[in-house]
Amino acid sequence: MTEQNIDYFETQYITFCEPPDELVLKSGEKLGPITLAYETYGKLNKDKSNAIMIYHALSGDAHAAGYHKGTKKPGWWINMIGPGKAFDTDKYFVICSNILGSCMGTTGPSSINPKTNQPYGLSFPVVTIEDMVAAQKYLLDHLGIKKLLCGAGGSMGGSQALRWAVEYPDYIHSVISIATNTRHSAQQIALQEVARQAIMSDPDWQEGNYYGKSIPARGLALARMIGHITYMSETSMEEKFGRKLISKERLGYDFSTDFEVESYLKYRGDSFVQRFDANSYLYISKALDYFDLAEDGKLKDAFAPAKAHFLIVSFSSDWLYPSHQSKSMVKALKANDLDVSDIEISSTYGHDAFLVGVEGLSEIIRHFLTRMSKTYAHARK
Amino acid sequence: MPENKNKTQISRLDHKLIVDFVDLNSKVLDLGCGDGTLLSLLIDRKNCHGTGIEIDEKAIYKCVANGLTVSHGDIDSGLMDFSNKRFDYVILNESLQQVLNPRRVILEALRVGKKVIVGIPNFCHSRARFQLFFMGRVPVTKELPYQWYDTPNLRFLSLKDFRCFCRENGITILKEIGIMGMKKVFFWPNLFSNVGIYLLEK
Numbered sequence: 001m002t003e004q005n006i007d008y009f010e011t012q013y014i015t016f017c018e019p020p021d022e023l024v025l026k027s028g029e030k031l032g033p034i035t036l037a038y039e040t041y042g043k044l045n046k047d048k049s050n051a052i053m054i055y056h057a058l059s060g061d062a063h064a065a066g067y068h069k070g071t072k073k074p075g076w077w078i079n080m081i082g083p084g085k086a087f088d089t090d091k092y093f094v095i096c097s098n099i100l101g102s103c104m105g106t107t108g109p110s111s112i113n114p115k116t117n118q119p120y121g122l123s124f125p126v127v128t129i130e131d132m133v134a135a136q137k138y139l140l141d142h143l144g145i146k147k148l149l150c151g152a153g154g155s156m157g158g159s160q161a162l163r164w165a166v167e168y169p170d171y172i173h174s175v176i177s178i179a180t181n182t183r184h185s186a187q188q189i190a191l192q193e194v195a196r197q198a199i200m201s202d203p204d205w206q207e208g209n210y211y212g213k214s215i216p217a218r219g220l221a222l223a224r225m226i227g228h229i230t231y232m233s234e235t236s237m238e239e240k241f242g243r244k245l246i247s248k249e250r251l252g253y254d255f256s257t258d259f260e261v262e263s264y265l266k267y268r269g270d271s272f273v274q275r276f277d278a279n280s281y282l283y284i285s286k287a288l289d290y291f292d293l294a295e296d297g298k299l300k301d302a303f304a305p306a307k308a309h310f311l312i313v314s315f316s317s318d319w320l321y322p323s324h325q326s327k328s329m330v331k332a333l334k335a336n337d338l339d340v341s342d343i344e345i346s347s348t349y350g351h352d353a354f355l356v357g358v359e360g361l362s363e364i365i366r367h368f369l370t371r372m373s374k375t376y377a378h379a380r381k
Numbered sequence: 382m383p384e385n386k387n388k389t390q391i392s393r394l395d396h397k398l399i400v401d402f403v404d405l406n407s408k409v410l411d412l413g414c415g416d417g418t419l420l421s422l423l424i425d426r427k428n429c430h431g432t433g434i435e436i437d438e439k440a441i442y443k444c445v446a447n448g449l450t451v452s453h454g455d456i457d458s459g460l461m462d463f464s465n466k467r468f469d470y471v472i473l474n475e476s477l478q479q480v481l482n483p484r485r486v487i488l489e490a491l492r493v494g495k496k497v498i499v500g501i502p503n504f505c506h507s508r509a510r511f512q513l514f515f516m517g518r519v520p521v522t523k524e525l526p527y528q529w530y531d532t533p534n535l536r537f538l539s540l541k542d543f544r545c546f547c548r549e550n551g552i553t554i555l556k557e558i559g560i561m562g563m564k565k566v567f568f569w570p571n572l573f574s575n576v577g578i579y580l581l582e583k
Contacts (some may be wrong), residue, residue: 309450330452334462338413339432343441345455364445371448 037105042089055153148308221269233350413476
């Protein structure tokens, strides 16, 4: 890649909900002011009808595509967003905002509480998917966009897309929900809880009051290691690592690192600690566990307010968000006479399939968006 | 629909007959829609609102590329998601003989659709009967090209069998057309057609 054809982008920020107009959260607590980090790619057209909002997953950020000046790290969905890609920035205006509770520029537990001039820590209120979506709506209003052509995301990003469809049905024309579900199952909650316990049992965690001191690095790294196991499939791990040893010829017969997979997980854990805040991990994972579109009622009724066209994608080897969960979502959408397409893409990548740029995923999104542009133009006539 | 639109000829007679059966602006569900050729025709010619159900992942990509709404799943379980009389027509063309429980599928199709269109291969047309009778072999013909060991077909029926089935299940046959290749069969359709197309109601 030559220097001149690299697209550089900058993270932008908006601040809203200044006291006394704080955001009333689902828990009933108030939060404000709120700063939201976001990036945009492509150009908003004249009638503002080509806007697509991308929702990121647990550890994501606003930097979804392109590059930042001075860094080599591409956006987390660079294989999907850009000129000529599935989310074609020659055609669409793509927005990605960082979620509430994160540590990547948006207000979260590591932000300074203006009332105390100290980081919030655990005094930060528990936020939910609903609250994240409410904050994104402020951004949409700020950008002067009346309606999204599409809201799209994978994993927790998919939860946000579904929430948009029922919370703001008049503001979203279509939804792409990838490798997600409408509520966390007991297994998913259990895995998250183990990750949370890993953080909270690190002596450096200090009830979340570790800012300016030594951070709970071991706990957070361990949480990430657990996460990475759940993002891969048995096959993808076998293909990537097998039983390969790391920088040794034979087993050590001690407790040092023997296998490549061990070293990989350690590396992933340690590098995560460099960029992510442990408290944010706790808050966001809790938001995922609290998410339940049906709220103990019927899923069919939960989707009743929705008007959007839906594309629901799952992956055959994803055991964290298995296909049958997507299927029950499709069932509920169909029962509401909504326009829904769905596909289970064969892939060995496990839950990670939505990030690695599986060929079928790009293709299906590209064509779905072409149809959505037409139906949206038709609806506006 | 603008009449001056340049439209290609419909290359298959079964597709042409099904398109003729369907009223303008109908809501249509195509069960086992394949790459969506028939659905696209119905949208193009009859301004239909179409949805497909298809089991083959590769065919799903083609459907979506053709701008269709399509669901990835099998016919046997794909119908119960829909509310009563949600569609004007439910189509089962060349797919009924491959489902596990055809009776339940047809009755479910009649629940979610006001009318049902069924296209079935006739396992008792003259050529098949000839092979069976004179050669003592299970028929393998142009229309039924499968050997016994690799056929996707689970059900073997004739037009007559299908009529009996409809009578026994209280299903009204509104139209029956037998076809052989690119021609309609008017004389002894159960002997001379290789395909039967039905318009049903309950």
